[in-house]
Amino acid sequence: MHKRRAAIIAALFCLIWAGSVGAQDVALRSRDGAIELVGTLLGFDGEFYRLQTQYGELTVDGSGVTCDGPGCPSLTDYVAELSVSGSATAGSVLMPALIEGFARRNGLTAERAATDPTHFTYALMQTDTGRLVGRFGFRVTNTDEGFADLLADEADIVMALREIRPAEVRLARDAGLGNLLEANRSRVLALDAMVPVVAGANPVQSISLPQLARIAAGKLTNWRELGGPDAPVILHLRDPRSGLAQGFEDRVLRPARFSLREDVVRHASNAALSEAVARDPFGIGIASFSELGNTRPLVLSGDCGFALRGTRRNVKTEDYPLTAPMFLYLPARRLPALAREFLTYVRSAPAQIVIRRAGFVDQAVEEVPLDLQGDRIANAISVAEGAEGLHELQRMISTLAPMRRLTTSFRFETGSARLDAQSRSNVLQLAQALEDGDYDARHLVFVGFSDGDGPAATNLSIAARRAETVRNAVLLAAETADTARLDLRTEAFGEAMPMACDETDWGRQVNRRVEVWVR
Structure with a gap:
């Protein structure tokens, strides 16, 4: 009895919910009748109940209990609801294309209905039975409006064409939406x-x-x-x-x-x-x-x-200095299972094809041989100074010539050792590839580069530390990767291959980077 009681209580953990139903008293009972929780039903996401009880707010796995009371939702006819608001650049073409692609791959039919120029809804139905399983509502305006809707509890996800600003971070935290700067609170949808x-x-x-x-x-x-x-x-x-x-x-x-x-x-x-x-x-x-x-x-x-x-x-x-990642910001709430499946889909290989066809830059990793990087090599040759510069250039070419550069790069925020938003997303993407075994038995080298501001030896040392930092971040994120099958090394060439002129802040920022090369 005590073991069973402990197991049930262990399933009660606090989460923040993405939606709500009318607050009504219900009773949740364990399958064997040994435990009963009575309280006000605050929400249900198709899997978990959120209940206000005398013990505080609890979230209970619906598979382990029965619900009794007029406010109990239907487990079989549940419809996942998701509200998305923000950038028209993302919402007008790209997100609809991804929803339709997601529906096709999951045996669903997606029907779009517009209510006015800025609002439309996708009804997702099982193709064989016609049963409604999800309703995704969109408000397509701009990034500012997306964050305003989130803070007003009128949106579950924000589409943004810029990073969240400090004032918005503070307001979201004060509203109980969590720290939107954390890695799992945002993701790059496309570029x-x-x-x-x-x-x-x-x-x-x-x-x-x-x-x-x-x-x-x-x-x-x-x-x-x-x-x-x-x-x-x-x-x-x-x-x-x-x-x-x-x-x-x-x-x-x-x-x-x-x-x-x-x-x-x-x-x-x-x-x-x-x-x-x-x-x-x-x-x-x-x-x-x-x-x-x-x-x-x-x-x-x-x-x-x-x-x-x-x-x-x-x-x-991200060699182009005005790259603009397209973000999805998600507060610290539990989304319905169908919404979570959609967010998993947008990172998949099929979704990257949809992103390309919609006219945006996808995040599918490409391998670029050295002979297709002539402009970069020409830049490196033009800035090499003296015998020392020529020697470093020769060392770089001999090291990288047998390898290919991945389009996954890492850059840092201005004046900071913190990776920028796109690079933080790249850490998770590369970590997932390592966990999936995409690079088993291959050699990956994290190569650090710096700007030319300061002594060459110092810049080389800084570039090496950055490469090590990125490598460690990727390994930390790749929790289930088989490290015995991986060969991840670091290298640094300092200021040997600049991407831009060093006379401006943005030029120096572009040059401070970590690339990934594979063989």
């Missing part, structure tokens, strides 16, 4: 990028980030300063509450300590922005990589001669 674009007839081919910041601040106002015509520069941005526009201000204006000019032409959607810039011979816009339309992207350049293009591979490796 986008902020791309400077112009009309096809504009003669300007490239622009530096400092020049872009000066345009946004109204300090560079004539195309003649960029080698173009004697004409005013007209700036096009998304609406102020868009994650794309906010990300641009966070990543380009704030580091330069500039404020945004007032005469910005705003647009309600990515497509509208691209269409307007394509028609404006004197316009420049910050467009989504997924919706460039008929515009022409500008190459990001620097005074040292390096150039970075917003290509799919450069976005995936």
Whole structure:
């Protein structure tokens, strides 16, 4: 009796619930009738009851008890409910495509019904019986509205095109939603990028980030300063509450300590922005990589001669400095099983195909041989100084030539040893691959690089420590990996292969990275 009682009590653990039903008194009884809990039913997710009792708030596994009372939900006809709010960039095309893909792979039919331009619902039904098993509701507006809905308890998941801000983190914690900075509270859904674009007839081919910041601040106002015509520069941005526009201000204006000019032409959607810039011979816009339309992207350049293009591979490796991860933020609540299955699906290989077809950059890992990295090698050769620099370059080439670079890279937040948001997601992704045995009997090398600011020997030492830090983080996350079948090493080449010029903060940040090479 005592063992049985202890086992049942052990199943009662506190969790935070994603939804609620009407508060009513119910009685939960163990299958053998030995234990009974009476209280107010606060929620049910199809698997677990959440009950307010004289012992406090308890969560009970529904498989081990029976429920008695008028408020008891149906175990057989339960419908999973999920509310998603936020970025229109993610919500208009990508999330619907993923839901439809998820439904097909699980023998479900997905029927979409719109109630107004910003609200729609997917009803998920069993294909063979037609029984409704899930209802996913969407409010598609912008990142700000998504976080506001979460704080108002009107959304279970936020779609965001920028990282959560400190004030939002504090408000969420105060509202009992947990620490949204923790690794399991957010995930990268796909990758986008902020791309400077112009009309096809504009003669300007490239622009530096400092020049872009000066345009946004109204300090560079004539195309003649960029080698173009004697004409005013007209700036096009998304609406102020868009994650794309906010990300641009966070990543380009704030580091330069500039404020945004007032005469910005705003647009309600990515497509509208691209269409307007394509028609404006004197316009420049910050467009989504997924919706460039008929515009022409500008190459990001620097005074040292390096150039970075917003290509799919450069976005995936985060070599492109204006990469914009698309986030899903999840509070510390228990979601219904169907919702959890969907979140598992979005990280799967089939989902990455859906993401690519929707026009975004997926996170499927690719292996890139050294002979397809000519621009990077050319940059390395151009900055090698003296016999010591040449020797380090030769050592790097001889070490990496037999290997392939993974598109999984790791970078750090500005002025911090903490990995940035995309890299934290990459840790979990690579750890999962190790657990799945994808790299059994292969050699993985975590290779550290640094910027060129400071003595070469110091930079080499810092790069080596970063490589070791990332390797340890991946191993710690890969809890079930068979380490006996893995060969994970570290290497460092310091400042030997810069990705950008070191004269700006963003250039130094791009150069400070850890790459993964495999053989």
